[in-house]
Amino acid sequence: xxxxxxxxxxxxxxxIDALDLDGYAPVRPVPPGTSPDPLxxxxxxxxxxxxPERAATVTTSGGxxxxxxxxxxxxxxxxxxxxxxxxxxxxxxxxxxxALVRLNDGFHPDAVVIDVPDGxxxxxPIVVVHWCDAATAGGSGAAPASFPRTVVRxxxxxxxxxxxxxxxxxxxxxxVVPVTELHxxxxxxxxxxxxxxxxxxxxxxxxxxAASERDAxxxxxxxxxxxxxxxxxxxxxxxxxxxxxxxRSAYLGTGEQVHDVRTLQDHAAPHTTSDLLCxxxxxxxxxxxxxxxxxxxxxxxxxxxFQTNNNLVLDAGAHADSVPNLDIEENDVRCSHASTVGPxxxxxxxxxxxxxxxxxxxxxxxxxxxxxxxxxxSPVPGSVERLRREVxxxxxxxxxxxxxxxDG
Amino acid sequence: xxxxxxxxxEGLHASAGGKAVVKGVDLSVSGGEVHVVxxxxxxxxxxxxxxxxxxxxxxxxxxxxRLDGLELVGIPAWRRARAGLFLALQQPIExxxxxxxxxxxxxxxxxxxxxxxxxxxxxxxEDRLRRExxxxxxxxxxxxxxxxxxxxxxxxxxxxxxxxxxxxxxxCVLDEIDSGLDxxxxxxxxxxxxxxxxxxxxxxxxxxxxxxxxxxxxADRVHVLxxxxxxxSGGPELAEELEHTGYAAY
Numbered sequence: 178x179x180x181x182x183x184x185x186x187x188x189x190x191x192x193i194d195a196l197d198l199d200g201y202a203p204v205r206p207v208p209p210g211t212s213p214d215p216l217x218x219x220x221x222x223x224x225x226x227x228x229p230e231r232a233a234t235v236t237t238s239g240g241x242x243x244x245x246x247x248x249x250x251x252x253x254x255x256x257x258x259x260x261x262x263x264x265x266x267x268x269x270x271x272x273x274x275x276a277l278v279r280l281n282d283g284f285h286p287d288a289v290v291i292d293v294p295d296g297x298x299x300x301x302p303i304v305v306v307h308w309c310d311a312a313t314a315g316g317s318g319a320a321p322a323s324f325p326r327t328v329v330r331x332x333x334x335x336x337x338x339x340x341x342x343x344x345x346x347x348x349x350x351x352x353v354v355p356v357t358e359l360h361x362x363x364x365x366x367x368x369x370x371x372x373x374x375x376x377x378x379x380x381x382x383x384x385x386x387a388a389s390e391r392d393a394x395x396x397x398x399x400x401x402x403x404x405x406x407x408x409x410x411x412x413x414x415x416x417x418x419x420x421x422x423x424x425r426s427a428y429l430g431t432g433e434q435v436h437d438v439r440t441l442q443d444h445a446a447p448h449t450t451s452d453l454l455c456x457x458x459x460x461x462x463x464x465x466x467x468x469x470x471x472x473x474x475x476x477x478x479x480x481x482x483f484q485t486n487n488n489l490v491l492d493a494g495a496h497a498d499s500v501p502n503l504d505i506e507e508n509d510v511r512c513s514h515a516s517t518v519g520p521x522x523x524x525x526x527x528x529x530x531x532x533x534x535x536x537x538x539x540x541x542x543x544x545x546x547x548x549x550x551x552x553x554x555s556p557v558p559g560s561v562e563r564l565r566r567e568v569x570x571x572x573x574x575x576x577x578x579x580x581x582x583x584d585g
Numbered sequence: 586x587x588x589x590x591x592x593x594x595e596g597l598h599a600s601a602g603g604k605a606v607v608k609g610v611d612l613s614v615s616g617g618e619v620h621v622v623x624x625x626x627x628x629x630x631x632x633x634x635x636x637x638x639x640x641x642x643x644x645x646x647x648x649x650x651r652l653d654g655l656e657l658v659g660i661p662a663w664r665r666a667r668a669g670l671f672l673a674l675q676q677p678i679e680x681x682x683x684x685x686x687x688x689x690x691x692x693x694x695x696x697x698x699x700x701x702x703x704x705x706x707x708x709x710x711e712d713r714l715r716r717e718x719x720x721x722x723x724x725x726x727x728x729x730x731x732x733x734x735x736x737x738x739x740x741x742x743x744x745x746x747x748x749x750x751x752x753x754x755x756x757c758v759l760d761e762i763d764s765g766l767d768x769x770x771x772x773x774x775x776x777x778x779x780x781x782x783x784x785x786x787x788x789x790x791x792x793x794x795x796x797x798x799x800x801x802x803x804a805d806r807v808h809v810l811x812x813x814x815x816x817x818s819g820g821p822e823l824a825e826e827l828e829h830t831g832y833a834a835y
Contacts, residue, residue: 523642525680528677528680529680529683529688529691530662533667533691534691535663535696542691546680546682546683550681550731551682
């Protein structure tokens with residue numbers, strides 16, 4: 178199967194043509210008994226501090242499960258690896274896929290499997306950390322490629338939240354191609370946060386496939402902060418009547434980063450609603466692409482689907498593209514999309530300045546608030562502290578906080 | 586703070602969107618005084634307010650604005666605010682994710698020349714926010730919200746007066762503070778401003794085209810603004826007269 182090209186609409190504006198797979202080799206599995214990478218251990222400890230209330234913690238090395246810790250989690254809830262799960266666990270909601278999904282199919286060393294039985298309520302989040310190795314600085318030869326795979330199924334009337342973090346060393350080249358499947362059965366409530374904080378020389382090409390059955394509620398929030406090229410594509414199918422899907426995304430670009438968010442709100446059943454909000458900011462010479470499609474299939478009567486993309490362009494060298502699309506085959510529906518691209522709002526800044534806040538500080542407050550607004554509404558409330566911290570660190574860089582005196 | 590402050594506007598000309606709107610305004614306001622600028626729609630009231638505060642896009646083309654001798658023309662809005670001027674906006678806007686107390690903390694943060702005081706600590710700001718909210722009937726739940734997010738027009742106006750009470754500047758410009766408020770809210774807001782004139786000697790320039798504000802707020806001077814010029818000035822009786830005759834005479 179050929180690699181995708183930017184001639185295809187779903188890869189338009191992306192640097193995918195520059196991907197050279199020969200430069201990468203799948204990471205070798207960590208032999209059992211190996212002491213964990215100290216960087217990885219420190220990172221996981223930090224995540225644990227920010228999410229003190231957890232139902233379970235799973236760590237992987239490039240997708241190979243290295244530890245599973247349950248924190249008083251009910252025995253009926255499966256949190257483990259592929260060996261713990263039955264046949265046909267993978268691919269339930271991911272039908273087909275492009276060459277990169279196929280690569281993950283072929284190379285994922287294992288999968289994190291979370292299966293919540295019918296009626297179970299898991300109050301605290303289940304946390305998954307994928308540590309993805311990168312080439313050591315100055316090293317020659319192929320850089321590591323990781324293929325994490327995660328499958329979440331929430332049974333009928335059950336509810337659970339999952340926080341999936343993709344991270345790696347702060348330096349070095351790598352390719353990370355995660356695939357995550359999210360399945361909310363009838364009446365289930367599935368809350369998901371995906372946080373990507375890889376190093377700045379990593380290519381991250383992620384796919385989330387989500388499906389919500391009858392009267393299910395599925396809420397996702399993906400946050401892309403790291404990577405040289407950071408792509409996340411979320412395809413959410415409203416498969417059952419009465420289901421509700423809420424998609425949230427945020428990205429922050431600094432340096433030369435490219436963030437690329439693609440979404441599909443696919444309405445295949447009547448009386449379904451989906452609501453998407455994607456907020457991003459680009460600083461330095463970074464750029465972003467948001468492209469989203471609302472598809473209403475024939476028979477999906479009374480669909481309500483909304484799509485909003487707001488972009489802040491913080492520096493003259495930065496750029497954001499926003500491409501909303503609608504594909505509607507049914508009449509009795511309510512759909513809308515809106516997008517904005519521009520600098521910090523002048524009226525907001527003047528408002529704060531009229532209170533005596535210096536302009537640089539006003540801009541910082543407004544941009545912090547732009548992200549705070551979406552972070553505080555995270556579908557997994559326990560994730561807010563970590564998200565705030567990761568966004569805050571990068572905003573400090575993007576907004577030059579602490580460097581120079583400014584005008585203040 | 587004492588009533589020894591002076592805001593002196595002389596021969597002010599200002600344009601908005603490239604169009605001359607304010608065409609020679611003189612005002613002399615002392616601490617504790619209330620000056621009301623009345624005029625029909627389009628007379629230049631809002632442009633005057635923004636010219637005083639220094640809104641980008643509102644250009645002062647002539648004249649001067651001095652606060653205790655400091656020339657405000659040519660310095661940015663935030664420095665005018667730090668010098669002691671406050672503008673309550675006609676249409677306060679939402680700033681998502683930015684909390685009211687955070688903005689107050691930034692606004693009160695010492696800029697190097699000032700000594701930190703007890704009122705400027707987070708607890709001091711919290712205390713002031715609560716007191717001011719109670720004074721004007723602003724729901725305390727709104728203190729935890731992002732600036733003006735999900736507030737009605739009337740609540741936003743109260744929020745402006747609340748901030749005025751927290752920041753306690755020597756002078757404030759109120760741009761149509763009474764529009765969009767019901768009678769009770771106008772009374773509460775006007776009372777708070779009235780008491781501030783005595784509490785810390787607040788000097789007020791209130792721009793409005795309603796008279797109802799003046800039923801509670803005691804005006805020392807009333808000025809009639811028509812086509813960018815003050816065409817008449819007088820005591821509170823001038824407002825009464827306008828209520829009966831309108832602006833047609835000017």
